[in-house]
Amino acid sequence: MAITIHWIRDNAELAQQCQAWRQQPFVALDTEFMRVDTFYPIAGLLQASTGEGAWLIDPLCIDDWTPLAALLDDRGVTKVLHACSEDLEVFQRLLGCQPRPLFDTQLAAAYLNLGFSMGYSRLVQAVLGLELPKGETRSDWLQRPLSETQVSYAAEDVQHLAELYQALLPRLSAEKHAWLLEDGAELVDSLGRDSDPQQAWREVKLAWKLSRQQLAVLRALCAWRETQARLRDQPRNRILREGTLWHLARLQPQDRVSLARIEDMHPRTVRQDGETLLRLIAEAASLPPEQWPQPLDEPLPLEASGLLKKLRSVGQQEAEQLDMAPELMLRKKVLEALLKSGFPHGPYHLPDSLKGWRRERMGAALLARITALTTPGASA
Structure with missing residues (x-):
């Protein structure tokens, strides 16, 4: 079925459509940009969909982004993206703000144990049964006019993103949905501020x-x-x-x-x-x-690699119980920070980087496990 495509090429059209989107429960968002020899991404196209057609926003024609910034900041509208770290950089550069609340479909796939770090085409195939054409990601998104292939690619991407959200959301428990939004908020917070x-x-x-x-x-x-x-x-x-x-x-x-x-x-x-x-x-x-700065911690010694693997089993067991992708549970940096807090014989302390639901569900088990593993004469 052909996708209805709407263009937004001036400030008034953008303001009107953003007001309409703010009446919806969600809006899917995508960006196309260029970043060949620049520090900051240059926006070439912004796409949006609520499941009924695709809106293509031409950033080369817009100079008042206030309405879109207000939409991104509207807590009553869920913003749906996929593997969105670079999209967030585009929003930060163009609008000076970030989408909240954020629902990342790549994360949703991991929460549903469909796969970890799934590419967009693969997820669309797995959930919607659609074979996407090869992308135009590397083409010139600053050229005008855009080619028909570019326009079709951009519209299909955001339309299917909305459909993905509508298919994945009912499969998530209320608990997993809350955790996913928690992860989205953490990602937004980490990317929404310039590093020092x-x-x-x-x-x-x-x-x-x-x-x-x-x-x-x-x-x-x-x-x-x-x-x-x-x-x-x-x-x-x-x-x-x-x-x-x-x-x-x-x-x-x-x-x-x-x-x-x-x-x-x-x-x-x-x-x-x-x-x-x-x-x-x-x-x-x-x-x-x-x-002078204080010295940095040395990497953990080789003998700690076995401990890391055993600690990771705490997350793997939790993943099995929750039917989630194991990679989603405990990041390597978190486990390394835990080990460094007291290696080799403790006492150990949970790192600040272990937060939210992960800390609540696995914090005590991690401390118990590492104490058992590193206390002389204790049984692991």
């Missing part, structure tokens, strides 16, 4: 190997890279590669010749930003010890 450039150094691989003085240099360089990526609207690695940051912090070159010899250092970077980098390194390296 001063904390970017914590994410650098092998940063734990550096001394506190070297970490001070790494902190300054990472903050500069993060800030410049946003100001220049360029990918972080276009400014400076992560591995290069680590080598700069460790070796701390003092002149342009030494700077140019750093691994993966691009000659363009030396020409354009060399003096700035040398100044940042010198300033951070000369900070007094009381201003």
